[in-house]
Amino acid sequence: MTKLYSRAPKRVTLFAGHYGSGKTTAAVNYALWLKAQGYDTAIADLDIVNPYFRTRDSMAELNAAGVRLIASPFAGTNVDAPALPGEAYAVVENKALHAVIDVGGDDRGALALGRYVPYLKEENDYDFLCVINRFRPLTQTAADTAEVLREIETACKLSFTGICACSNLGDMTKAEDILASQRYTQEVAETMGLPIVMTCVQEHLISALDGMENVFPIRHRTHFI
Amino acid sequence: MEKVLMKGNEALAEAAIMAGCRHYYGYPITPQTEVAAYMAKRMPKIGGVFLQAESEIAAINMVIGTSAAGKRTMTSSSSPGISLKSEGISYLAGCDLPALVVNVQRGGPGLGGIQPSQSDYFQATKALGHGDFRRIVLAPASVQEMASLTFLGFDLADEYRMTVMILTDGTIGQMMEPVSLDFGELCEAVKDWATVGHKWERKPNIITSLSLQAEELERQNLERYERYKVVEENEVRYEEYRMEDAEICVVAFGVCARVAKNAVNAAREKGMKVGMIRPITLWPFPKDVLKKAADKCHTFVSVEMSMGQMVEDIELAIRCKRPVLCCARVGGMIPSPDEVLAKLDEAAKMGGTAE
Numbered sequence: 001m002t003k004l005y006s007r008a009p010k011r012v013t014l015f016a017g018h019y020g021s022g023k024t025t026a027a028v029n030y031a032l033w034l035k036a037q038g039y040d041t042a043i044a045d046l047d048i049v050n051p052y053f054r055t056r057d058s059m060a061e062l063n064a065a066g067v068r069l070i071a072s073p074f075a076g077t078n079v080d081a082p083a084l085p086g087e088a089y090a091v092v093e094n095k096a097l098h099a100v101i102d103v104g105g106d107d108r109g110a111l112a113l114g115r116y117v118p119y120l121k122e123e124n125d126y127d128f129l130c131v132i133n134r135f136r137p138l139t140q141t142a143a144d145t146a147e148v149l150r151e152i153e154t155a156c157k158l159s160f161t162g163i164c165a166c167s168n169l170g171d172m173t174k175a176e177d178i179l180a181s182q183r184y185t186q187e188v189a190e191t192m193g194l195p196i197v198m199t200c201v202q203e204h205l206i207s208a209l210d211g212m213e214n215v216f217p218i219r220h221r222t223h224f225i
Numbered sequence: 226m227e228k229v230l231m232k233g234n235e236a237l238a239e240a241a242i243m244a245g246c247r248h249y250y251g252y253p254i255t256p257q258t259e260v261a262a263y264m265a266k267r268m269p270k271i272g273g274v275f276l277q278a279e280s281e282i283a284a285i286n287m288v289i290g291t292s293a294a295g296k297r298t299m300t301s302s303s304s305p306g307i308s309l310k311s312e313g314i315s316y317l318a319g320c321d322l323p324a325l326v327v328n329v330q331r332g333g334p335g336l337g338g339i340q341p342s343q344s345d346y347f348q349a350t351k352a353l354g355h356g357d358f359r360r361i362v363l364a365p366a367s368v369q370e371m372a373s374l375t376f377l378g379f380d381l382a383d384e385y386r387m388t389v390m391i392l393t394d395g396t397i398g399q400m401m402e403p404v405s406l407d408f409g410e411l412c413e414a415v416k417d418w419a420t421v422g423h424k425w426e427r428k429p430n431i432i433t434s435l436s437l438q439a440e441e442l443e444r445q446n447l448e449r450y451e452r453y454k455v456v457e458e459n460e461v462r463y464e465e466y467r468m469e470d471a472e473i474c475v476v477a478f479g480v481c482a483r484v485a486k487n488a489v490n491a492a493r494e495k496g497m498k499v500g501m502i503r504p505i506t507l508w509p510f511p512k513d514v515l516k517k518a519a520d521k522c523h524t525f526v527s528v529e530m531s532m533g534q535m536v537e538d539i540e541l542a543i544r545c546k547r548p549v550l551c552c553a554r555v556g557g558m559i560p561s562p563d564e565v566l567a568k569l570d571e572a573a574k575m576g577g578t579a580e
Contacts, residue, residue: 019259020232020401051255051339052399078338078557080255135230135403137239138266169230169403 002209005198005216009034010127012091012099012120015164016113016156017131018139018148019049019105022166026131026200027102028058029218031067039098042068044091045075047104048082048112055102068097084112092119106148107155117158129164129197134184135177142187149192162197163189164216171220175208228403233371234259236404237327237391238267240372241299243406244379245413246325247273248291248298250284252306255339256395257329260301281306285313285326292322293432295419297379301327303395304345305336307353314388315354319434321418321449323382325375326360327391329398332557340557341395343479343530349392350508350538357446359453361389361460362507364478368402374505376408383414385456392507394530396480396559462505463514467493471500473572474518476539477528478504481560485528488565499569507535512542519543524572528552528565548575 013034015027024047031043043062045055055062056075063069070090072083091099103113120126130149132139139145153159167173167181178201189196198216201209206217231239238260241249249268251261261277268275278284284300291298302310307328317324330345332338349362361381363374371393378389420430436442464482467489468474477485482503492499502518504511519525525547527536533551540549552568554560 020230020235050399052395053401078332078340080339133230135228137229137231137235137406140229169228170401172228172403 002206002211002215003213005214007197009037009039009098010125011095011123012101012126014101014103014113014126014128015131016103016110016128016152016160017105018133018136018145020136021131021133021139022168022200023105023131024053024055024102025218025220026129026164026166027100028055028062029200029216031062031100032065033216034098034100035065035067040096041100042070042091042097043100043102044088045069045071045102046084046088046112047075047102047109048084049104049106049109051080052076082112088116092116092123095123103156107151110152110156113156113158117156120158126161127197128158128161130160130162130192130194131164131166132185132188134167134181135169142184142191145188146191160192160194162195163192165196165199168200168202173202173205175205178205178209228405230401231368231404232259232399232401233365233368233393234329234398235263236368236372236406237375238263239406240375240408241325241379242267242271242273243408243411244297244376245411246297246299246379247271248296249274250276250278250287250298250300252278252281252284252302254303254306256331256341256398257301257303257327259398260327260329281309282313285310288324289313289317289320289322292317292324293320293420295416295421297383297413299325299327301329303329303331304333304342307345307348311348311354314360315356315358316434317388318354318358318449319356320432321386322432323386324388325378325382325391326388328393330392330394332555338557339395341480341530341559342555342557343394343481344532344534344555345392346507346529346531346534349390350510353390358449359456359508360387361385361456361509362392363389364392364505364507365397366479366482366503368397368400368404370505371397372404372406373408380412381460383416385452387452392479394480457509460506461509461511461513463511464503464505465514466501466503468500468502468518470498471518472498472522472576473500473524473526473569474515474522475499475501475526475528475565475569476504476515476535477501478507478535481528481530484560484562485565487562488569491562491566492569497569497573510538510542515539515542516544519546523547524575525549526552526565526568526572528560528568530554530559
């Protein structure tokens with residue numbers, strides 16, 4: 001048996017990490033999961049770096065599920081401006097909401113989070129998860145990964161509270177890939193001194209991962225041409 | 226080697242490093258910025274140079290200098306930035322210097338937009354700067370090809386002493402796919418023409434695009450075109466897909482070829498005899514295989530993200546023997562498989578009317 005992720009959620013859950021680690025995939029899936037647990041849920045896209053393939057691409061699905069999406073009105077348009085929506089403050093101010101924050105890639109993306117950090121620290125009911133993917137070329141070792149993660153922490157002035165293991169090769173991920181990444185995840189956890197909070201696994205692979213704990217079922221939401 | 230998950234732009238940058246490029250000069254512009262960002266992270270760790278130039282024009286001139294010194298070098302930009310570089314690319318040709326130039330295209334003309342496009346086809350294949358000269362133009366259709374064609378591009382540039390352009394678009398640049406970074410042996414050309422100091426042991430090498438005598442300038446142009454002839458003979462690359470019994474031939478490159486491939490499969494399921502020829506080199510254009518296809522196919526369909534720019538090359542290749550339809554979306558839009566299918570239906574109706 002695999003043990004599915006079942007932690008009681010904090011009011012705000014943030015996902016940050018290296019470009020392409022799977023932040024948006026994890027954040028969108030987590031928001032849909034929260035909603036399914038009965039929480040009034042909002043997801044905020046704080047990505048000021050990526051021009052294409054963003055949370056906004058899942059707008060129809062999020063809307064249909066009743067998850068409120070807070071994203072720059074310019075995301076996915078021709079306006080190449082690193083803009084944040086004013087309503088993003090709702091996630092730190094509206095305590096009735098359970099909020100998911102999709103932080104942009106690397107330290108540059110995390111810079112945008114800085115302005116919300118004082119509110120998060122004051123309320124102190126958040127999980128700041130670092131999303132890690134061993135199949136990304138610049139984060140294949142624990143040391144390289146830790147370097148990227150430290151840069152992010154420095155940029156946004158917030159320390160991670162846990163690890164979201166998301167080693168994947170997109171739709172070509174196999175169960176072996178996830179099993180083979182466990183040692184890497186463990187090493188990152190030791191280097192960073194953080195607990196492994198969840199391991200993201202595509203739904204169809206879960207049955208092949210007998211005995212694994214805190215498995216968080218995901219579906220890839222972005223489909224390339 | 227184990228596969229890794231990369232963005233097209235990153236795969237391109239890593240392949241350049243693996244091809245021995247240690248000198249990158251660039252300037253940020255969406256949607257190619259990841260190339261510069263990746264180089265900025267990687268180059269300092271491997272003793273290479275990443276330099277964010279003060280402009281696109283400065284960057285291409287740094288490429289000229291580095292290439293003259295015999296080093297593998299590259300620059301990258303997106304459409305408006307490539308227009309700025311065109312003067313320098315002409316000088317590279319006049320100096321017979323190898324270089325890799327990457328264009329991750331966006332919608333135009335002018336400042337246009339940041340969404341993907343293929344509307345720099347004319348610029349890349351016909352007139353990327355003044356004067357009589359050619360570039361080898363490679364058009365990747367996957368993240369894997371972003372890497373493999375970049376690796377190949379450096380070899381071709383050295384072999385023929387000319388600019389190789391990777392002509393891609395925002396979608397291929399931004400999308401993520403698993404990629405294998407295994408390209409085999411790295412073999413760099415001997416560059417006895419490089420300006421690296423003669424140490425009184427040989428005549429000085431002089432690299433310039435200026436000729437004081439018209440006869441001499443003509444001789445250089447003729448020599449260059451002899452080399453281009455060899456490129457046209459040896460370096461044409463393309464992929465044929467379900468062409469065995471095809472009566473309609475789709476022609477598409479880059480991201481459009483991925484869309485078109487889906488449409489070809491859907492058309493085949495409907496019983497239509499449709500195939501695709503995907504040019505991988507846009508120059509030299511795969512003329513011979515298209516000309517041969519015109520013997521059997523009654524209609525050609527160009528699928529592109531430009532206003533029929535490739536149609537002219539197809540018509541030339543097949544000597545206007547068959548009609549060439551165009552399925553185009555522009556300005557940052559991508560054609561859908563359904564739109565391609567509709568055009569294929571139109572092409573099917575022309576079956577009886579050809580010739």
